[in-house]
Amino acid sequence: MEDIVDQELSNYWEPSSFLQNEDFEYDRSWPLEEAISGSYDSSSPDGAASSPASKNIVSERNRRQKLNQRLFALRSVVPNITKMDKASIIKDAISYIEGLQYEEKKLEAEIRELESTPKSSLSFSKDFDRDLLVPVTSKKMKQLDSGSSTSLIEVLELKVTFMGERTMVVSVTCNKRTDTMVKLCEVFESLNLKILTSNLTSFSGMIFHTVFIEADEEEQEVLRLKIETGIGAYNETQSPTLSIDSLY
Incomplete structure (x- = not known):
């Protein structure tokens, strides 16, 4: 009796015997149908949650697109771009802004220096020697044009x-x-x-x-x-x- 039970258990757990067993009903379409019904069934909680998720994806895509547009605009106004990746563009922009700030401070210092200079030192004497005047030549005309x-x-x-x-x-x-x-x-x-x-x-x-x-x-x-x-x-x-x- 024990040998018969052992033989039946052995056959039952064989893969072929397991799939052919009457008590097991195997439907190949079940996982696919459940996945499809789970995706498109608007009455289910998962279907109701898919709408906010899709809105979040669209919102994130728009945010990244706007960020890329601003990076392209930033790249167009920075004269010295070393590389085309985002990190390099931002780094070069920071260096460019620091250079602008340095030039701004330099110009402000020059303006303060000019404002502190007495007007008498900036005036030019109108006296000149008439004997040094010479007729205008073609060379003088070129100098006027270049000036x-x-x-x-x-x-x-x-x-x-x-x-x-x-x-x-x-x-x-x-x-x-x-x-x-x-x-x-x-x-x-x-x-x-x-x-x-x-x-x-x-x-x-x-x-x-x-x-x-x-x-x-x-x-x-x-x-x-x-x-x-x-x-x-x-x-x-x-x-x-x-x-x-x-x-x-």
Whole structure:
């Protein structure tokens, strides 16, 4: 009797015997149907919780997309980007801002020094020796032309980027010449723009002017043309007309 029981138990726990046993009903479609019904059954608690979860996914995707757009805008206004990954962009932006702060302190110190200098030391004597005057030659004419060209704003690059939330970033790169920083500020003030903040820095004979302006995305191209026209009009006013009296 014990041998018969042992044999039946042995056959019962064999894989083939186990699957063929009458008492076990195996339905292959059961896991898939349960998974599908669990996903689409709106009456179940899991189905009700899937809607907030999907909203969270969409919200997170939008947040990351907005963050990437702002990183791209930040990368466009920072002149020296070492690498294209997020950490490098932020690190280079911090270094750039620190450089701007250093230049700002340097300019403020120069302004204070100029303000403290007596006006008498800045005045020029109007007395001159008439005997030293010589007729104007072609060489003198070239010097006058070169002198007038140094007063112009020579723009190397102009970029207008939309950052989002009605904020436009204008980045102007130009050659460093006499009073170029002051002239750029005068141009932007004359355009009557809604300027939020601006930064000026000088590096390797060039000037980088970054201006944050309140504007809509649709105004991007109009704003670019407005700035180009303003700089061109300013250069025209700075080109002196040569008169006969100025030659002697």
